[in-house]
Amino acid sequence: MQSGKVALGFRQSGSHRIVDLAECHVITPELFSLLAPLRRLLRSQSGRWAVDIELTQGDQGIDCGLRNFAMDGLEATEAVLEFAQAHSLARVTVDLGYGSETVWEPEPVTVTLGGVAVSLPPGAFLQATLDGEAALVAAAREWLAASEIVADLFAGLGTFAFSLAGKVAAYEASRDAHLVCRLAAARSLPSLESHHRDLFRNPLQPEELSRFDGVLLDPPRAGAREQVAHLARSAVDRVVYISCNPASWAKDARTLVDGGFRLAELRPVGQFRWSTHVELASLFLR
Numbered sequence: 001m002q003s004g005k006v007a008l009g010f011r012q013s014g015s016h017r018i019v020d021l022a023e024c025h026v027i028t029p030e031l032f033s034l035l036a037p038l039r040r041l042l043r044s045q046s047g048r049w050a051v052d053i054e055l056t057q058g059d060q061g062i063d064c065g066l067r068n069f070a071m072d073g074l075e076a077t078e079a080v081l082e083f084a085q086a087h088s089l090a091r092v093t094v095d096l097g098y099g100s101e102t103v104w105e106p107e108p109v110t111v112t113l114g115g116v117a118v119s120l121p122p123g124a125f126l127q128a129t130l131d132g133e134a135a136l137v138a139a140a141r142e143w144l145a146a147s148e149i150v151a152d153l154f155a156g157l158g159t160f161a162f163s164l165a166g167k168v169a170a171y172e173a174s175r176d177a178h179l180v181c182r183l184a185a186a187r188s189l190p191s192l193e194s195h196h197r198d199l200f201r202n203p204l205q206p207e208e209l210s211r212f213d214g215v216l217l218d219p220p221r222a223g224a225r226e227q228v229a230h231l232a233r234s235a236v237d238r239v240v241y242i243s244c245n246p247a248s249w250a251k252d253a254r255t256l257v258d259g260g261f262r263l264a265e266l267r268p269v270g271q272f273r274w275s276t277h278v279e280l281a282s283l284f285l286r
């Protein structure tokens with residue numbers, strides 16, 4: 001955004017250039033319909049800004065997070081509130097470098113995971129699309145149907161944990177995500193326990209893993225080198241590995257195979273249409 005001129009869209013592949021979106025067949029029509037009003041809102045701000053905008057469809061409507069957005073003074077604040085009200089947004093948060101500040105949230109925002117409403121912390125990780133999420137969850141449910149107690153590692157808000165049939169112990173490093181998962185589980189799914197844990201620095205040890213008859217992991221792009229090394233040395237014989245990065249998945253898969261696992265099934269999930277990005281759902285057995 002530069003003195004009244006606004007380019008609103010995604011970055012061009014391999015570049016910092018923003019491609020100003022005229023149409024988009026990737027995001028949902030509901031999200032796309034917000035782009036014109038967002039352009040008007042951004043145009044009302046003075047100066048040169050690179051604003052990061054995050055739009056999420058929650059149970060109550062659209063959650064809009066604005067980062068590096070100068071909401072200085074009463075007029076700017078009123079413009080944001082009018083924008084939120086006019087478009088029936090579920091929430092607007094503004095982050096000027098000190099964390100997300102909620103400026104509009106008539107009702108607490110939730111997302112429903114496995115039938116359970118879970119509070120949505122601003123900026124929390126969610127799978128990018130509902131159908132991508134459904135395909136990944138279906139694979140996990142199928143492969144872990146007979147498991148009585150499952151560890152869900154890198155669990156986030158509980159996308160998988162709330163959808164699995166047996167008892168689940170969820171492990172997650174983000175405090176916000178762990179706390180909302182714990183709260184929703186206490187209210188609606190007592191068979192789910194949520195643990196706050198950094199699995200890079202403090203992965204589950206082979207003896208801790210021995211109480212599980214299935215382990216699901218869904219790490220960030222870097223993969224889960226330390227955790228997978230412990231899994232390879234554990235007594236666990238069923239691992240469901242969900243990955244957003246085939247390169248780190250391949251390295252971790254090598255470690256599992258060297259530890260005696262075989263790759264029983266692999267399902268690519270094209271969650272990001274018209275991109276080369278692919279998610280993997282995989283089942284390792286021994």
Ligand SMILES: C[S@@+](CC[C@H](N)C(=O)[O-])C[C@H]1O[C@@H](n2cnc3c(N)ncnc32)[C@H](O)[C@@H]1O
Binds near residue numbers: 158
């Ligand atoms: C790809 S997301 C998956 C989240 C969840 N499984 C889902 O489908 O919504 C990876 C998750 O790993 C968490 N994470 C990142 N580094 C971590 C670490 N060192 N230990 C534990 N969790 C971590 C992130 O906060 C994020 O929630």
